[in-house]
Amino acid sequence: MKISEVRVTFAPGGATAVVPAGELLLGAAVSAGLPLSAPCGGRGRCGKCKVQILKGQCSPVTEQERAVLSPEELASGTRLACQALVETDVEVWAQPEQEVVGKKPLEDHLLEGLQADPVVKHAVVSLSKPSLQDQRSDFQRLCDGLQGVLPCREASPRALWALPRVLRDNDFRVAVTAREGRLLEVTAPGAAQHPLGAAVDIGTTTVVAYLVDLVTGEHIGSGAAHNPQGQHGADVISRTEYAKTAPDGLGRLQREAAGVVNQVLGQALSSYGAGPERLYEITVVGNTCMHHMFLGLDPRYIAEAPYIPVNAACMTVAPGDVGIRMHAEGRVVTLPVIAGYVGADTVGVILATRLVERKRPVLAIDIGTNGEVVLWTGERLLCASCAAGPAFEGAQIEQGMRAAPGAISAVDLPDGDLHITTIANQPPVGICGSGLFDAMAVALEAGFVDMMGRMVGDDALDSLPPSLARRLTGEGPQRRMVLASADEAHTGRPVYLSQRDVREIQLAKGAVRAAVELLLREAELELDDVEEVLLAGAFGNHIRPESALRIGMLPPVEADRVRGVGNAAGAGAMMALISAEQRQLACSIAQTAQHLELAQRPEFQQTFMETMLFMEP
């Protein structure tokens, strides 16, 4: 170890990183494989990257830390990892996000009935042997033998390097893997191993891979991890800013994206006992910024008007072009994007929900870190993005957190008081997305919040039972609806919904609802024409339709016309992986979809103002 390097050890897990002295604790955590959350992009504002220094020396406490941390926290050595620079060897207590593996299960039900017909194909073939009367080249002989089974017209050099030896060692009976008429690999049939593929969903927050046997179409493994780009901000705008301004910023974001994709692919492969050379194809979805950063395409013109992507079409690139570990002749296929803020993830949702096969109009709403609304009219596909944003993922919510143990995931108002449910029944730590919808719905139901989104004064609480009324505390901007008291909470501090949180929710739900209204208007459809409202995204399966309806994010339809479809983007990537026809459909969808730039429409401001209100149901 050089003099200028220091060792950072993270309790409780014991993860360790050796970093140059002067490195941020946040960077050291990433090096140690312990991605801490930094939704504000390391600006020291959100306080989500809190850690406690147990031993050793860091740089002095900054002004940002004094603003965010309580005097007790400061006294106990609590710091923001995005502010504290490591000066000596240190030991740090950090409670990183729970491992997210399994948090985005593949929505297998969406794949039912899909005919497996992948682009990469596999066959075993027996050939006649060469003679002076039959001097065909080894490759020609193979192609002739594969006719009607697996048409081949060209070969990769690698496959040809092995071909003569493999043929002769196996008495001219061999296993063949090919893609679109190109021979990729030839092996002994005894050692025949089916080619594998993976569908990858690069979320702003979470990256997931689903591994599949390309011959059987069977889902055989998964991997998941936090997106390490999170250290440069929770939202795509912060990361785009980083790409623009940091030295080699885009290069670093690209390598981080490739690195985490390799990581989740590696998890899935090793759980199945296979190496990366077995992997012949991956399909990738993600929003347009994730798509661009993964491909190394400059995202800066997406971030500024008129919001232009570099390329929107389907791309098929070599693994070396993006740094993915797989078979040397493997291919990385990115699904198309529709616009700067309607990405390949939305195309995945459209595919997975088989939207364009429906006879009657359907709305699909994908609420991830960004929000996209798609309206299939039965003939046209209209799309819009909206800044639903990280609020619903807890990023701009004071007590917001991801769906990890201790997160309040549901709030009820059964009999004169609130009742909370937490993930894994742990003492409450914060509020995750589904809990936030419920808390907001309950706050409205209890009369804590008026139509304009203002938390009411104590005088308005007279008619409520005291057990309920005492939940509303504080004054002005400090006004809060307490979900768990300091005694009940794991942190020793109350968990609450604040006045500021309500404003954030208003902006987010208003944006989604405005998009819905404007798309319906553009299509000249009434709400009654809409057969179903599909909720996709990380918590599409978790939020209660009733709560989404109560807060007015969704238009007033019957709750049974609302259906969660979960991580439909990943399922769409899987469909494009195992079905060449679906892949083709994805490409054509993106070309025919019509994108509406909502903020440009004259009626947008008026609509948005209206949809931000909390109307009585």
Next chain:
Amino acid sequence: MKISEVRVTFAPGGATAVVPAGELLLGAAVSAGLPLSAPCGGRGRCGKCKVQILKGQCSPVTEQERAVLSPEELASGTRLACQALVETDVEVWAQPEQEVVGKKPLEDHLLEGLQADPVVKHAVVSLSKPSLQDQRSDFQRLCDGLQGVLPCREASPRALWALPRVLRDNDFRVAVTAREGRLLEVTAPGAAQHPLGAAVDIGTTTVVAYLVDLVTGEHIGSGAAHNPQGQHGADVISRTEYAKTAPDGLGRLQREAAGVVNQVLGQALSSYGAGPERLYEITVVGNTCMHHMFLGLDPRYIAEAPYIPVNAACMTVAPGDVGIRMHAEGRVVTLPVIAGYVGADTVGVILATRLVERKRPVLAIDIGTNGEVVLWTGERLLCASCAAGPAFEGAQIEQGMRAAPGAISAVDLPDGDLHITTIANQPPVGICGSGLFDAMAVALEAGFVDMMGRMVGDDALDSLPPSLARRLTGEGPQRRMVLASADEAHTGRPVYLSQRDVREIQLAKGAVRAAVELLLREAELELDDVEEVLLAGAFGNHIRPESALRIGMLPPVEADRVRGVGNAAGAGAMMALISAEQRQLACSIAQTAQHLELAQRPEFQQTFMETMLFMEP
């Protein structure tokens, strides 16, 4: 420099190599960029790699050297570079082959009238600018702008990495290079540089590159060098043996082939002042072994019955797959081969001579290190290979040498004595191919050699003028026709045609002629049906038709029906480079050509016995 390394300096040029002690002088010469000839494959038999040690210590003289070198040579420190191991720093006098640059000029006349329509295309385009009303992606905008000019459907990641910046820095007016609908490069139009391509002919002996501007089709530069694989033997069989038996033998041969191709491409590019990133496509021809070794394909099954190539079809490979320095999105295109001993060079000859456009039958004979005979019947294309072999290139001829200064290139019998002509009018050193044909014809004309190929006794010379008769000296296997006496020769030793040489010539010319006869028989054609006999190959332009007819290599046609077409293989590679149509034709030629395995035919032995005879004209 490490203790175990020694410095080898080559006079007169001063080329230097630092090599491990114990390295062969031959290897050191290659390292110093001074490829010595080693036609026998370094077996110490041919004596072609003679050098003189001026200073320093080498390993003791071997038995092979004692057999090949004269006592005077041994006394003066002359050694065989393929036998002597370097033990200390040494200075060596070596006269390597002359630089071959320019020895294989592009046969431009064969390209006349060819329409330039390359696969790689280039255009400059002006685009409208994006707006909120026109949010097409940068790439879509480019594709739309290129419609009707240069259709694009997909893009390389590299091109997209640059695209947004290049568009905006140049006010949306850019220069585009694309191949088959794939965008390869986008640059400022001011800096627009035409994409370049090169045709490469990998000969067993010599490797040549012809550089071309892919927009104008203009030939703008050349490069040439010895094939460094020569250190493993002059012929493809020795090299295939090396590939089979030496550790990493095939890998080494592949890297040597790629290395010399990079070298000749580099010469051509730097003579034009361009870097390798300007090079978008190369087309490669060579015999089947050169083709396989360049591509890294195992040549061993070509060498043994039933002589099966790994792949015969056209291949298009990425530069990284074969180690060629060019644009990252460039492509290496190998022309197809027809059989194990009828290679892509023959396909090049067929293309360049426009053989399949002829109405009447034509014979094309390519005499390089191997021999190929092609008969176009007007409908069918019949091909055969024959072991014409290195004899005509001087390899198995006692005084044989390449066409370098001092080589006897012509022999006449004007008036009672021989008259020799040497290249560059230098004192005679040895005999090159065209001189060999003449010497053999003269030997027959003078009555020195009988029908069976036996040099006659002194009693048969009585009727000759003494000036001529004294040319035949020695007895039995030492019988020789002296072309230059020891006094006349540069080496101080006579230059002659020996009895053994005559036997080699008999075998070679008999093989070519047998192929011609058997092809005509297969096609059921008479000699009178043949409109023309084309001679391709390194000395196709240099040998006198009369001599080739006199020795009976060619069937008895009028001399004016014989035409030299020179390095037609290289011209064919050039045609496939600048014309997509010609490239397509090359691929289909190889598929429809019919290859005859002559040695398998029952009539072969009888025919060969007959064609080895020297018949009166």
